[in-house]
Amino acid sequence: MSKTMTLTLQIWRQRSANTPGSMQTYKLEGVNEHMSFLEMLDVLNAKLTKEGQDPVAFDHDCREGICGSCSMVIDGRPHGPRKGTTACQLHMRTYKDGDTITIEPWRAKAFPVIKDLVVDRGSLDRIVAAGGFVSVNTGVTVDANATPIGKKNADEAMDYAACIGCGACVAACPNAAAMLFTGAKVGHLVKLPQGQVERRGRVLRMVEQMDLEGFGACTNHRECSEACPKEISFDAIELLTSSTCAPRSRTTDLRRSLPQRGRRDPRRPRSRLRLEVQQLG
Amino acid sequence: MTDAKRPGRLSTLARSTIGAKIVMATTGVILVGFLVVHMLGNLQIYLGPDTMNHYAQTLKGTPALLWGVRAVLLVSLVLHVLAAVRLKGLNNAARPQAYAVPRRYRITSSAARFMLLSGLVVLAFIVYHLLHFTVGATNPADFNLHEVLDVATQTWVRNDNEQLLAKLPPELVRHDVYSMFVRGFTNPLIAGTYIVAQLLLAMHLSHAVASMLHTLGLSKGTAARERNINIGRAIAAVVVLGNLSFPIAVQAGLVHL
Numbered sequence: 001m002s003k004t005m006t007l008t009l010q011i012w013r014q015r016s017a018n019t020p021g022s023m024q025t026y027k028l029e030g031v032n033e034h035m036s037f038l039e040m041l042d043v044l045n046a047k048l049t050k051e052g053q054d055p056v057a058f059d060h061d062c063r064e065g066i067c068g069s070c071s072m073v074i075d076g077r078p079h080g081p082r083k084g085t086t087a088c089q090l091h092m093r094t095y096k097d098g099d100t101i102t103i104e105p106w107r108a109k110a111f112p113v114i115k116d117l118v119v120d121r122g123s124l125d126r127i128v129a130a131g132g133f134v135s136v137n138t139g140v141t142v143d144a145n146a147t148p149i150g151k152k153n154a155d156e157a158m159d160y161a162a163c164i165g166c167g168a169c170v171a172a173c174p175n176a177a178a179m180l181f182t183g184a185k186v187g188h189l190v191k192l193p194q195g196q197v198e199r200r201g202r203v204l205r206m207v208e209q210m211d212l213e214g215f216g217a218c219t220n221h222r223e224c225s226e227a228c229p230k231e232i233s234f235d236a237i238e239l240l241t242s243s244t245c246a247p248r249s250r251t252t253d254l255r256r257s258l259p260q261r262g263r264r265d266p267r268r269p270r271s272r273l274r275l276e277v278q279q280l281g
Numbered sequence: 282m283t284d285a286k287r288p289g290r291l292s293t294l295a296r297s298t299i300g301a302k303i304v305m306a307t308t309g310v311i312l313v314g315f316l317v318v319h320m321l322g323n324l325q326i327y328l329g330p331d332t333m334n335h336y337a338q339t340l341k342g343t344p345a346l347l348w349g350v351r352a353v354l355l356v357s358l359v360l361h362v363l364a365a366v367r368l369k370g371l372n373n374a375a376r377p378q379a380y381a382v383p384r385r386y387r388i389t390s391s392a393a394r395f396m397l398l399s400g401l402v403v404l405a406f407i408v409y410h411l412l413h414f415t416v417g418a419t420n421p422a423d424f425n426l427h428e429v430l431d432v433a434t435q436t437w438v439r440n441d442n443e444q445l446l447a448k449l450p451p452e453l454v455r456h457d458v459y460s461m462f463v464r465g466f467t468n469p470l471i472a473g474t475y476i477v478a479q480l481l482l483a484m485h486l487s488h489a490v491a492s493m494l495h496t497l498g499l500s501k502g503t504a505a506r507e508r509n510i511n512i513g514r515a516i517a518a519v520v521v522l523g524n525l526s527f528p529i530a531v532q533a534g535l536v537h538l
Contacts, residue, residue, distance in 0.1 A: 010382075012381060022381075023381050023382075073380065073382075075382070075385065076380070076382050076383055076384045076385035077384075077385050077387070102381075102382040104380060104381055104382060107376050107378055107379065107380050108375060108376055109374060109375050109376065109377050110375070172387075174372075174384075174386075174389065174394060175368075175371075175372035175375060175376075176372070176375035176376040177298070177372070177375070179298075200290075204290060204293055204294065204297075207297050207298070207299050208293060208297060210298070211297055211298050214374065214375055215298075215375055216298075216371055216372040216374075216375030216376065217298035217301055217302065217368045217371050217372055217375075218298070218302060219368065219372070219393065219396065219492065220393065220488075220491070220492040220495050220496070221386075221388070221389035221393050221394070222388050222389060222506075223386055223387060223388060223389050226387040226388045227387070233502075233503075234503075234506065235500075235501055235502065237495075238495060238496075238498050238500060238501060240299065241299055241302060241303070241496055241498065242498050244294060244297070244299045245294065245299075245303065
């Protein structure tokens with residue numbers, strides 16, 4: 001028999017981007033401890049709809065912690081109290097009967113509120129669009145392991161690629177900075193040879209776009225990586241800084257491993273005729 | 282925009298928030314380095330008037346080095362403050378609407394959150410400190426103290442006769458920094474001001490050093506970050522405890538005229 005609880009919810013209600021919002025209080029009875037946080041909001045919305053009130057707008061999609069839609073600050077913490085957990089994977093057993101829970105949207109200039117708890121996170125997409133991709137033709141799908149990549153680099157690239165772009169890092173940052181996000185997007189490419197060719201231009205363009213969107217600047221509070229539901233390492237910011245400054249690649253540079261047009265590859269032996277001429281000379 | 286019209290890589294970097302981070306860190310290294318050397322140099326107060334005054338005389342005897350260091354420090358300080366103020370402006374603008382419910386931070390420290398406040402107090406203190414002990418504008422009576430070399434015995438003797446000092450060749454006169462130091466800290470109000478400023482400096486440094494090491498790429502991994510936080514606290518403690526000892530020693534009568 002699962003327990004049920006009665007909760008007091010204080011939720012940010014805002015009709016549209018241009019109308020001021022405020023915190024509204026709702027009482028919700030019969031919340032099952034096995035519900036996810038979003039299911040609890042579904043129950044609230046069903047009740048509000050039945051009563052003829054406007055349901056609370058909130059973003060959700062996969063509800064299994066991988067889409068990065070559920071953007072809400074629960075009791076002063078993005079995605080709520082549990083580490084490495086998105087709001088949709090937060091379960092009501094975390095709470096006790098009679099608890100008061102506050103819910104508000106991400107707060108950042110670069111994340112304007114659309115309605116209630118829904119914010120526009122297009123700014124993160126524009127950072128990726130500024131350079132967070134590989135546009136060189138890398139040919140058809142090759143056999144696995146044809147390009148050897150060290151275990152450490154492969155692991156780190158994979159860890160950075162775990163970023164779901166939810167924006168919790170920005171919401172958690174006292175400065176509303178997006179450097180953990182940008183660092184992760186730079187990181188999963190900079191650790192791989194495929195990411196080297198366009199690296200120099202990419203990183204700077206992404207940083208430029210990040211600043212242009214009106215995100216703040218990192219002052220090393222480290223709140224971002226603590227709030228990240230995918231636990232992206234704070235190393236991402238160090239990686240972003242060094243990748244922005246480093247004139248040359250620190251990892252494998254594909255360009256240097258390929259023979260360049262119009263220039264002789266130093267590893268290829270000179271033509272026999274040339275060698276003979278030199279020896280004669 | 283074509284590539285040709287784009288601003289150069291370096292200027293783009295300099296204007297970016299990453300550039301500001303780098304400016305904060307590199308000028309920070311210079312300023313922290315100076316703080317350590319400044320504190321170590323002043324420890325010579327415990328070795329008596331002759332050592333202290335000789336140290337001051339040596340520093341002033343190499344004007345190229347003295348003014349070179351001062352120029353580097355001034356430029357570093359100005360860049361550090363300008364970058365900090367710019368970042369604060371950007372960061373305030375980045376969250377125009379505050380959270381309705383107070384944030385519950387997980388890991389950041391008060392030192393990190395109040396860097397600008399502690400920094401501005403330290404800046405005001407630096408201005409006062411320069412006026413007090415470098416320019417001698419706030420307490421001229423305690424500042425204009427000199428020693429004269431007694432050629433017969435080769436010892437330095439206090440002499441405040443201004444007419445005599447003006448006539449003597451400069452190599453026979455030196456600033457009596459030791460007496461200035463002791464008389465400066467005899468006033469409890471001045472000693473208290475120094476103590477308060479040093480406590481805020483400790484707060485500033487405890488976040489600053491770890492932050493600087495991180496920006497310079499010396500904090501890869503959680504273990505290294507924890508280590509750097511401890512290094513930062515240790516440097517803050519050493520510098521500030523050394524500095525705090527000076528007004529306290531004078532107030533306690535351990536260092537006296």
